[in-house]
Every structure is written in C-alpha cells, then in structure tokens.
Amino acid sequence: MTSTASWANSAVLTERARVTIPGGVNSNIRLAAPPVFFERGRGARLLDVDGNDYVDYLLGQGPNFLGHATEAVTEAVTAAVGRGMVYGAQSPLEVEAAERIVAALGWAEMVRLSMTGTEAVQAALRLARAATGRHRFVRFEGHYHGWLDNVLVAAGGGAPGSLGQLASHLTDSVLVPWNDADALADALNAHGDTIAAVIMEPVMINTGSMEPVDGYLARVRQLCDEHGIVLIFDEVISGFRIAPGGAAQRYGVAPDLATYGKAMAGGWPVAALAGRAELMSRFGTGEVNHSGTFNGSVMAAAAVIATLDILAADPPYERISEHGAALKAGLVDLGERHGVPLRTQGLPMAFHASFGSPEPVTDYRSLQRLDLASYSEFAAMLARYGVWVARRGIWYVSAAHGERELTDTLERVDRALSDPAV
Numbered sequence: 001m002t003s004t005a006s007w008a009n010s011a012v013l014t015e016r017a018r019v020t021i022p023g024g025v026n027s028n029i030r031l032a033a034p035p036v037f038f039e040r041g042r043g044a045r046l047l048d049v050d051g052n053d054y055v056d057y058l059l060g061q062g063p064n065f066l067g068h069a070t071e072a073v074t075e076a077v078t079a080a081v082g083r084g085m086v087y088g089a090q091s092p093l094e095v096e097a098a099e100r101i102v103a104a105l106g107w108a109e110m111v112r113l114s115m116t117g118t119e120a121v122q123a124a125l126r127l128a129r130a131a132t133g134r135h136r137f138v139r140f141e142g143h144y145h146g147w148l149d150n151v152l153v154a155a156g157g158g159a160p161g162s163l164g165q166l167a168s169h170l171t172d173s174v175l176v177p178w179n180d181a182d183a184l185a186d187a188l189n190a191h192g193d194t195i196a197a198v199i200m201e202p203v204m205i206n207t208g209s210m211e212p213v214d215g216y217l218a219r220v221r222q223l224c225d226e227h228g229i230v231l232i233f234d235e236v237i238s239g240f241r242i243a244p245g246g247a248a249q250r251y252g253v254a255p256d257l258a259t260y261g262k263a264m265a266g267g268w269p270v271a272a273l274a275g276r277a278e279l280m281s282r283f284g285t286g287e288v289n290h291s292g293t294f295n296g297s298v299m300a301a302a303a304v305i306a307t308l309d310i311l312a313a314d315p316p317y318e319r320i321s322e323h324g325a326a327l328k329a330g331l332v333d334l335g336e337r338h339g340v341p342l343r344t345q346g347l348p349m350a351f352h353a354s355f356g357s358p359e360p361v362t363d364y365r366s367l368q369r370l371d372l373a374s375y376s377e378f379a380a381m382l383a384r385y386g387v388w389v390a391r392r393g394i395w396y397v398s399a400a401h402g403e404r405e406l407t408d409t410l411e412r413v414d415r416a417l418s419d420p421a422v
C-alpha cells in the first residue's frame with residue numbers, strides 16, 4: 001500500500017448495516033473502531049472489502065493467537081462437524097479437550113467449557129459464593145470481566161458502565177486498586193467475612209498491560225487463604241498466551257479458579273472455567289448450576305484440541321516475544337525520530353502503546369497520566385495506513401507475525417507519523 005486506504009465499499013456497507021444492526025456492529029466495543037468491513041483474514045493479515053491489506057495486531061480482540069484461519073484448526077473442526085455439531089449429550093472430544101487443558105495448565109484439576117469469557121466469569125463467581133456461603137467479591141480498578149450487570153463498570157471506576165444497569169447490581173463488589181497488597185489487606189480486614197472471592201486479571205492486559213509487582217500475587221494468595229476466600233484469576237486474555245499455563249505458570253502462583261478464552265481455541269468461540277476439584281465438583285453434583293446449549297460443542301472441543309496440540313508441538317512463545325520486543329523497540333524509535341512521545345510497555349505478546357512519559361505505569365490511576373485520547377486518534381489513523389490496532393492501546397502479537405509483518409508495520413507507522421494530523 002503506497003497511499004492511505006480508501007474505504008468506499010466499507011462506507012456503503014456501513015450505511016446499510018446501520019439500518020438493521022444498531023450502530024452497525026454486533027458488539028459495542030466495535031463502535032469506536034474505524035468503519036471497515038473485512039473480506040478475509042489470513043495469518044497476520046486482514047483484507048478489507050476495498051482491497052486494502054492490513055497487518056493485524058488486534059487479532060479479533062485476542063482470539064487469533066495462531067493467526068487467522070490456521071489450517072490445522074480449520075481442518076480439525078471441519079472434520080469433526082461433519083459428524084454433527086451439538087448432541088445435547090457428551091462426545092469423546094470433550095474429554096480430550098478437558099484433559100489437554102488440565103495438562104497444559106498444570107495447577108487445575110477440572111474444567112468446564114462455555115462459549116464466552118463473560119459466562120465463565122459468572123460461573124466462577126457463583127461457584128465461589130456457593131462454596132463460601134458469602135455474597136460479595138473484590139475486584140480491581142481497570143480490570144474487565146465481561147459485559148454483564150454485576151461486573152460492568154464505567155472506565156475503571158465503580159459506577160455502572162451502561163444505562164439500564166442498576167447501581168444495586170454492583171453493591172456486592174468491593175473495588176480496590178490493583179498491585180497494592182496493603183489496599184487489599186485493608187479491604188479484607190474490613191469486609192473479609194462477607195467476601196466469597198477475589199477476582200483479578202493477574203497481569204492487567206486490558207488496561208495498560210501491567211505486570212504484577214514482585215511478590216504481589218503471592219501476597220494476594222496468602223491473604224485469600226487467611227480469610228477463606230476463593231482466588232479467581234481471570235486469564236481470558238493471558239491464558240495460553242503469555243505461557244501455556246498463563247499467568248499462574250509465569251508468576252508461579254496458583255489460583256483456586258481461573259477463566260480462559262481467546263487464545264485457547266484458534267479463533268473459535270470457546271471459554272473455560274478451570275479449578276481445583278474440590279470446588280469444581282460442585283457443578284458435577286448438581287448443587288451449583290452451570291449450563292449452556294452450546295457448551296463443549298463438537299466444534300468447540302475440536303478447536304481446543306487442535307489449538308493446544310499446535311501450542312504443544314511447536315510452541316510459538318519465544319517467536320512471538322521476539323517479534324513483540326522488536327516491534328515495541330521499533331515503535332519507540334520511530335516516535336523519537338518524529339518527535340512524538342510514543343511509548344510502549346508490558347509483555348511483548350500483548351503490550352500497550354500510548355503517548356506520554358516513558359516511565360512505566362503500574363496501576364489504573366497512573367495510566368490516566370498518559371495521553372490516551374491523542375493515542376486513540378493516532379491508532380484510528382493507523383488503519384488508513386494499513387495497521388489494524390485497538391484504539392485503547394493493546395497490541396496483540398500472533399504466531400503468524402513474521403519478519404515481513406514487522407518491516408511492513410514499522411514502515412507504515414513511519415508514514416502515519418509523518419501525517420500532518422499527528
């Protein structure tokens with residue numbers, strides 16, 4: 001691509017979509033994205049309906065960890081669904097998928113599949129309440145746990161994130177700053193005997209890509225044990241992405257329950273709740289309900305098996321990290337050359353970019369010191385130059401990103417930074 005993209009066909013589709021689809025999108029997060037319609041995804045590239053090609057660092061908000069349309073996954077799912085898709089009963093594939101997940105995680109003993117991370121989170125909270133007989137949970141500033149009433153909040157805070165959501169839906173949660181063990185200790189001392197669960201993104205990728213400070217997760221684990229609280233890691237982003245066993249493996253701290261999705265199934269809609277048998281077996285006795293017509297469908301189980309087989313046979317973690325590290329450094333270098341304070345931080349496979357001081361940020365409040373609004377405009381502009389990224393700053397790297405994508409991306413960002421609008 002030599003000039004900026006023209007989106008004539010996308011514009012026609014946008015008009016048409018807005019007539020029958022509210023906002024023209026099926027998920028509100030896409031309202032903020034440039035109005036582009038895609039024809040195809042292949043590897044680390046997207047092709048839109050106007051023939052423009054993009055290097056994709058959004059990965060569908062994370063699921064395309066292996067790249068788009070990974071053949072081995074597509075073939076496995078296609079072969080499996082030829083024998084039917086949903087039985088309303090078990091298939092051997094479900095057992096294989098569960099065994100693969102438990103083996104990859106290392107710390108968990110049992111697993112239930114669902115369709116979305118949102119549902120897995122709700123199952124985890126319900127199970128924690130059932131196990132403890134308590135009703136509240138602790139959550140953290142800037143962490144995202146899905147779009148349902150008891151977890152959706154307005155940007156980082158404790159207020160409802162949507163009209164139609166009652167403030168009373170949020171009164172059962174206690175909001176605490178993350179990466180601050182003393183703040184958690186204080187909250188648990190004040191409310192401990194009412195708290196069923198502490199739920200967190202163990203590495204906060206959704207908002208700023210921040211790692212836990214040294215010793216933080218271990219202290220959280222200890223505090224939960226002292227207060228008889230179920231520790232839930234929401235690994236919907238980090239699971240299978242930052243290591244096969246996610247953050248629990250990387251930081252060496254096992255939760256009681258954890259939720260997974262995205263990277264686990266090569267782009268297919270599958271999520272999971274995994275955990276200790278003592279807790280998870282309560283679903284099996286029927287005491288605690290967890291249901292779903294499509295849970296553990298043939299395509300879901302086949303996609304998980306094929307994806308985890310690829311991750312085990314040819315682990316892409318080092319490659320992805322190297323690409324992400326080179327990209328982070330390249331972006332910062334380009335920013336310096338153009339006199340723009342482009343900064344990056346976080347794990348290379350899912351890092352955060354913004355404008356602002358290069359000093360690392362360690363929690364939601366310090367993130368607000370950055371110029372997130374100007375960066376968001378820049379990220380939207382990058383689409384015109386052939387780089388598809390989230391406006392909120394996350395860059396996801398996949399196993400399909402190679403040298404060519406790195407070169408193309410840096411060349412395109414270079415041109416975008418020369419745009420008079422930056």
Ligand code: PLP
Pocket residue numbers: 061115116117118119121144145146147201206234235236237261271
């Ligand atoms: N938890 C985390 C950490 C997430 O990032 C997300 C989605 O981005 C969810 C839960 C909800 O998952 P889903 O969108 O599949 O419902």
